[in-house]
Amino acid sequence: MTVDAVVFGYSRMDGVSLLLIKRKYDPFKGSWAIPGGFVLDDESLEDAVERELQEETGLRINYLEQLYTFGKPERDPRSRIVSVAYFGLVKSTQFQKLRATTDAEEAAWFTFKKLPKLAFDHKKILNVSIERLRGKITYQPIGFELLDKKFPFSDLEHLYGSLLGRPIDRRNFKKKVMSMGILDELDEKAKSTGAGRPGSLFQFNKATYDRLLKNGMHFEI
Amino acid sequence: MTVDAVVFGYSRMDGVSLLLIKRKYDPFKGSWAIPGGFVLDDESLEDAVERELQEETGLRINYLEQLYTFGKPERDPRSRIVSVAYFGLVKSTQFQKLRATTDAEEAAWFTFKKLPKLAFDHKKILNVSIERLRGKITYQPIGFELLDKKFPFSDLEHLYGSLLGRPIDRRNFKKKVMSMGILDELDEKAKSTGAGRPGSLFQFNKATYDRLLKNGMHFEI
DNA sequence: GCAAAAGTGTTGGGCCTACACCCATGC
DNA sequence: GCATGGGTGTAGGCCCAACACTTTTGC
Numbered sequence: 324m325t326v327d328a329v330v331f332g333y334s335r336m337d338g339v340s341l342l343l344i345k346r347k348y349d350p351f352k353g354s355w356a357i358p359g360g361f362v363l364d365d366e367s368l369e370d371a372v373e374r375e376l377q378e379e380t381g382l383r384i385n386y387l388e389q390l391y392t393f394g395k396p397e398r399d400p401r402s403r404i405v406s407v408a409y410f411g412l413v414k415s416t417q418f419q420k421l422r423a424t425t426d427a428e429e430a431a432w433f434t435f436k437k438l439p440k441l442a443f444d445h446k447k448i449l450n451v452s453i454e455r456l457r458g459k460i461t462y463q464p465i466g467f468e469l470l471d472k473k474f475p476f477s478d479l480e481h482l483y484g485s486l487l488g489r490p491i492d493r494r495n496f497k498k499k500v501m502s503m504g505i506l507d508e509l510d511e512k513a514k515s516t517g518a519g520r521p522g523s524l525f526q527f528n529k530a531t532y533d534r535l536l537k538n539g540m541h542f543e544i
Numbered sequence: 545m546t547v548d549a550v551v552f553g554y555s556r557m558d559g560v561s562l563l564l565i566k567r568k569y570d571p572f573k574g575s576w577a578i579p580g581g582f583v584l585d586d587e588s589l590e591d592a593v594e595r596e597l598q599e600e601t602g603l604r605i606n607y608l609e610q611l612y613t614f615g616k617p618e619r620d621p622r623s624r625i626v627s628v629a630y631f632g633l634v635k636s637t638q639f640q641k642l643r644a645t646t647d648a649e650e651a652a653w654f655t656f657k658k659l660p661k662l663a664f665d666h667k668k669i670l671n672v673s674i675e676r677l678r679g680k681i682t683y684q685p686i687g688f689e690l691l692d693k694k695f696p697f698s699d700l701e702h703l704y705g706s707l708l709g710r711p712i713d714r715r716n717f718k719k720k721v722m723s724m725g726i727l728d729e730l731d732e733k734a735k736s737t738g739a740g741r742p743g744s745l746f747q748f749n750k751a752t753y754d755r756l757l758k759n760g761m762h763f764e765i
Numbered sequence: 766g767c768a769a770a771a772g773t774g775t776t777g778g779g780c781c782t783a784c785a786c787c788c789a790t791g792c
Numbered sequence: 793g794c795a796t797g798g799g800t801g802t803a804g805g806c807c808c809a810a811c812a813c814t815t816t817t818g819c
Binding site: 475476477493494497498516517518519520521522523 | 795796797798799800801
């Protein structure tokens, strides 16, 4: 029994990126792989994921959900190993921090366009994750988990645009999101990035979202 | 490592029902439980589910997908056992057939209103399944997997009505489903049930559905 | 003929899409 | 002042929800 964690991060520069580690031991020593490892006898699957991520990358994730369990008898060359894959998101602020420790020579972020070859069946696991992420952002407000606590509206727009792979109409998108009433507009402007007019900062209001959910509200982009 | 299979069936009489077995051995000997068992060393998780179902109930399922993996250390009193739960649907024709064999004294269908107390954490597994089923029928055409190959339109309507727990407008529902173009109307009438006018029979056209999917069609009820 | 279920259209309102110009800032 | 990105409103069309009477069958 192992757990693996497909962790996504986001930055305005690079768009959505994937967290990988370089394997320090055989099999696949030196290959890039999704972080993960064996589940201890007395820990839950979620605890195992968070422990492994902490050990291998030093990152603390912000959102975690179970993705899928991969159990083909031949998926690991050592022996029969079933892996429960999780799907995680980190806030943009955490995006830079990375620390290499005992189980991995290195950990790094990769954009989808510059992915290295992955160990085991991790490419397959990644594909399932990307599909899940793409699907899920349209009916659950998980996009906010990738942004800072306070963010300019254009960050959200760029995130959705890059994930959905199609241009988004700025006016319509903002109208739709704001009409849900789950974003608070702050009395604060983003600091200028050197070009263009700074926008207001926004903040996801989870309390309001939960309340609206209970009353039958339906998030959809 | 075990697998468990939450299997749903449907009949016009009883609505949606759940397949359970009576446990023949400890722990929970004599309790009703979701069918399942240990995964063999050289078989895939899916093969294990189908084998266990065949052994315990004699039923062959028509639709199977992975649901969730339950791995709390304390979920099984014997030892640390992680269970991959699957979610299955059987056609209405298969609904009656049941055979009790080696691992279970008995196997039977239960409606949600008459559920017995379940072994292990199976109640929790069931709840996740029901949620998945309710959610999924609105955006994937899995409802047809519960009906016969040929069915009167009202069966589909009753199925959706009972799963969604709200009345369905017959005219609007039929308009919507038929406009997707994934149902063929046959030159054949349902045999009379003793009351009311018999309706035409319909058949789900998977080939058409797959073709439309590729072209970006979006199933939604 | 009566009870039970199947079949069938229209309309009004709301929502979604398409679309372009001005504003604030840094250099 | 110019380049860059932020902010904003409207109109037309489409889709969806609401709604009731007639037809066929068994008894």
